[in-house]
Amino acid sequence: MRIDIISVVPDLLQSPFSHSIMKRAKDKGLLEVNVINLREHTTYARAQVDDYQFGGGAGMVMMVEPLVNAIESLRKTTNYDEVIFLTPDGETFKQGLANQLSLKNNLLLICGHYKGIDQRIRDHFITMEISIGDYVLSGGELAAAVIVDSVGRLLPGVLNDETSALTDSFQDNLLAPPVYTRPVEFRGWKVPDILMSGNHAKIDQWRHDQSVLRTRERRPDLLSGEDG
Ligand code: 6GU
8 A cells, every 4th residue: 555645844843654564564665655745846935835824813724725735746757546635624533444444545635734834735636534533633633643553454364363454443333342461460560360261262262251341441433333
């Protein structure tokens, strides 16, 4: 999969994909991430990419032209399955959407800044708008990093048995169960006997029960199965 990201702060997106599972995905050639500096696509003086909004009001708006230049230049060599604008008023990002996006070949992510981007970009170029939650970030970059991470780790071959996505929280609308490792006892706090029993059917049942309990306690909304 190839993910291109247009940003006015490309430096913010250097480190997130250079470690751990994201690094492995890239090293294995399963994921390619390219960060494009929007300022390299503007024809305005001093690499300007934003301007005052018509109608007045505080806050700058990202201009149409630099974004169109960037998108059209990228499109010459890549056919995007989705052109995604990251914005607090987009569809809330959930595991189900991560699963769907992981099936695509090429994604273009556009990080907004300031008061947002000129609506004409949204009307004519954007195919999907995503928010990562009900709070406001100063730009779309951290949201882009979240999406690339959650999608990238789902690509076939990225995770191994130890890190399998099948047992993740949310994958079946349940939170993951508690986990333990050595030592068996620490300060008198013991690992549940069932996990030491070697009875895998019973262990699976216990884990499932724990998942349901934890979900009922912490996220009862997931059990009503209205989304995912
Ligand atoms: Cl995608 N962008 C910004 N700026 N803020 C957000 C967001 C995105 N998702 C949640 N808050």
